[in-house]
Amino acid sequence: MTAHRTSTGTDPTGGRPVVPSLGRQRPLGLNEVQLTSGFWATLQATNAAATFEHCEHWMERLGWLANFDRVAAGTTGPDRPGWSFSDSEVYKLIEALSWEFGRSGNPAADEAVRRLTARIAPAQDPDGYLNTCYGHAHQQPRYSDLEMGHELYCTGHLLQAAVARLRTTGEDELVRVARRAADHVCETFGDDGLRAVCGHPEIEIGLAELGRALCEERYLEQARLFVDRRGHGTLRDIPLGRAYFQDDVPVRKADTWRGHAVRALYLAAAAVDVAVEYDDASLLDAVRRQWAHAVARQTYLTGGMGSRHQDEAFGADWELPPDRAYCETCAGVASVMVSWRLYLATGDIRYADLIERTFLNVIATSPRSDGRAFFYANPLHQRVAGNWPGEDRVSLRAESGARAAWFDVSCCPTNVARTLATWHSYAATAGEGELTLLQYAGMRISADLGCGRTLGLEVATSYPDDGLVVVRVRQAPAEAVALRLRVPSWAHGAMLEEGERRHDVAPGTAVVDRELVPGEEIRLHLPVTPRFTRPDRRVDAVRGCVAVERGPLVFCAESVDLPPGTRLDDVTVDTSHAPMDGDGGVLVRGLVGPETDAEPSWPYAAAADGAPGCAEAAEIVLVPYHRWAERGPSEMRVWLPATARDRTTR
Ligand SMILES: [Zn+2]
Secondary structure (H helix, E strand, C coil), X not given: CCCCCCCCCCCCCCCCCCCCCCCCCEECXXXXXXXXXXXXXXXXXXHHHHHHHHHHHHHHHCCCCHHXXXXXXXXXXXXXXXXXXXXXXXXXXXXXXXXXXXXXXXXXXXHHHHHHHHHHHHHCCCCCCCCXXXXXXXXXXXXXXXXXXXXXXXXXXXXXXXXHHHCCCCCCHHHHHHHHHHHHHHHHHCCCCCCCCCCCCCXXXXXXXXXXXXXXXXXXXXXXXXXXXXXXXXXXCCCCCHHHHCCCCCHHHCCCCCCEHHHHHHHHHHHHHHHHHCCCHHHHXXXXXXXXXXXXHCECCCCCECCECCCCECCCCCCCCCCCCCCCHHHHHHXXXXXXXXXXXXXXXXXXXXXXXXXXXXXXXXXXXXXXXXXXXXXXXXXXXXXXXXXXXXXXXXXXXXXXXXXXXXXXXXXXXXXXXXXXXXXXXXECCEEEECCCCEEEEEEEXXXXXEEEEEEEECCCXXXXXXXXXXXXXXXXXXXXXXXXXXXCCEEEEEXXXXXXXXXXXXXXXXXXXXXXXXXEECCCCEEEECCCCCCHXXXXXXXXXXXXXXXXXXXXXXXXXXXXXXXXXXXCCCCEEECCEEEEEEEECXXXXXXXCCCCCCCCCCCCCCCEEEEEEEEEHHHCCCCCCCCEECCEEECHHHCCCC
């Protein structure tokens, strides 16, 4: 691994969630990239205007915040509300608010951080332990349920919140609380302490990043210890098996991700952090191998990960049923975390491709357009229209088929909030004499390319609706620099325009390597015409089906768009007609109607029987998947059966 060493761990203008001390690419800081318009700027604005306040409201209402007050007052009892991990939601909200204050300077975000910190700090025990569910009157002892208790998981989120504060504001009370908590973890679980791990990885990421931010080697070392310890059967076996919390195989020996998807991916992210900091090539290779395997065989078209509802887990290879897809929003966030770290370490553009797919088709799908309701699970087929639980109800189920205002287990809303608040930081990276545009949005960039060279750009685009990306040079050094633009894997036929010169560019990276002139424009044309996509034949749950994609967006059919009296189950797509842009979405030609008029008493028949049906030719409207169920609960399908002659998959 070469050569980019960063030194701005606590720089308040840094504003970056991940700052590896070594890597091929350097993430840009808050002072270097700002969104100005478009899809993601809108989501960031809604996040700021609605989601933070919404989350705090629910945490107050359900007593999750008052849990801290009760610990401080010594009034804990057996009636503590919330799951054992509810503290972590408060920390994720503080993290989100901290990034937001750094991004926008909105004093309300800063005030909220201070308000929440003032509730949390008094609940910390003198030795640094901080958890409202264990270790106090009428509670189980500390660390008595490492398998499912989530104590270190909560601490990990506290540390990530402190990192956000350090990198946007500087050291404050929250950071001091986090330092004490991290010291307590090192003293309790260090080489001479409990040889144990937490059932839910997360502490590892928090320790690694706080260690980076504070230049505290001890925290990095503890993160390395936790990563190395896992996989040796340290945790008690449970009915779901030790693979559930990745304690079945050591990270560096595993071939793919297993068990609970969010756990597996948080652990993988931490393993990359440790691999980079300790220059551990075999550990980094192990995660790259796992990524490649899981992306090739265990990932949905949307980028969603986790097929199984029972244990919120990865399925076997090719086990990707669309209706039983779990694809937890948090697993999407965690997948981005892994891919981002791998990209920074290696510079391999494929990681940015998956990040885009996941951002647009998993993470952007979760929040309702007003930022006050969320999907937890993200299936690719909703057989029965969901039940809207109402604005005032907590959803007890993750799989309701409708966005919910809040959940009994409410990990996803705060994960969306903290990710949206930092979206700009995934848009571009810098290297020695080079800048790479990874994600396309209206934005302003002024990046340090080393040795005092600054490259200033203005990016204008309506992407992903439109494929034209205009990069206007505002400031450039008087020497050659490399401007690299990601060409997504689907973008066959892309074209780059530099003044009078036009040339084709292939998926991967288009490079402009020369002296840039302030005022000039470079235009990237990405072909975002709608296209059919087929599954590998081994994804048997959708064999014989097609999906429609347009640029980076996955589309879906919703029952609300069908002709009256027809059902989504009765749609067949005719792939001899290419999908087309149309009013309200993408149009496909097909047949709507049952294969037979007869109502069966048994839904199977001899293979040779082909009773005539009453299907009618129709044009079917498809809408971006990320906006499904915005018009009320509906049935929905991403994968649609194709006409018989097209039912051969590659
Ligand atoms: Zn979640």
